[in-house]
Amino acid sequence: TALRTGVTLLLIAITWAQNPKQRLLPPKPSKTQCCQEVRSLKVQVANLTSLVEELNRKQETDLMNVVRQIMELDQLNRQQEARVTEAESKYSEINNRVEIMQLQTLQSATQTSSDAIYDCASLYTRNYRISGEYKLPKDDFLGTPELNVYCDMETKGGGWTVIQRRKIGLTSFNRDWKQYKHGFGAIRGDFWLGNEHIFRLTRQPSVLRIELEDWQGETRYINSYKLFIANYSGNAGDSLRYHNNTNFSTMNKDNDKCVDDCAALRKGGYWYNCCTDSNLNGVFYRYGEHSRNSDGITWYGWHGSNYSLKKVEMKLRPVEFHP
Secondary structure (H helix, E strand, O other), rough: OOOHHHHHHHHHHHHHHOHHHHHHHOOOHHHHHHHHHHHHHHHHHHHHHHHHHHHHHHHHHHHHHHHHHHHHHHHHHHHHHHHHHHHHHHHHHHHHHHHHHHHHHHOOOOOOOOOOOOHHHHHHHHHEEEEEEEEEEOOOOOEEOOOEEEEEOOOHOOEEEEEEEEEEOOOOOOOHHHHHHHHHEEEOOOEEEHHHHHHHHHHEEEEEEEEEOOOOOOEEEEEEEOOOOEEEOOOOOOOOOEEEEEOEHHHHHHEOOOOOOOHHHHHHOOOOEEEEEOOOOOEEEHHHHOOOOEEEEEEHHHEOOOOOEEEEEEEEEEOOOOO
């Protein structure tokens, strides 16, 4: 028996020695183990997919929040511009209080043609030298009513009566004939003085000065004899000459030289020809963007027909004025 057991063990040892690879191979995984690994991978893929979807949703939410913040900032910017205008108004009122009191005293005196107050240039010659709002008295000699005006007493010697301003964008200039005749807007903000008042100011030969500013802060200016342009000077290109010797048109009174209704197309009252090389009473587009239509505050000689300017001022003073 002992001999047989020894022989058996020897045979097993010989067999094991002849097949060493069999002892190195790992056991084959079972089907159950493979299914578990596949399920685990599927779970991981599902988790990653869910995470990507969540990140996409968060990105969309963040984008919407950014857009909302931009809109809120834009609205806040408009409100701040309105506050700045109001602050400028109060500051100017304080600075001009003494001058206005003196002017009111002057209004009570009997006037003749030699001492009549025609405009801001007349005030300048009477030593009113601070820019701001003034009241031109009623003048029986001229047949003109009392009129509030804004005087620029600083630019190029002063004496300018401002007849138009665009800088805030809250006042529509797409108005009818009656409104353009009598004027509209706020004298310290955006306004049109009124055609009948502009006529009052231009009874004597006058110089028209136009000051422009784009959204990059660059400025230009134009000087010419009122609208019947005789001479021109400036650095913005002569985009006013095309409007020389033309009548004023509004949405309900078409006086242009074109088959088209220029006032309706350009959405403002202006001296339209057929139609424009400039459109200073057009639509106020923020940041110069108005590529769809040529109805913005345009000056073709500077930025072309598809750029709306940020600021515009039109002002008058007599040709004979000397500061």
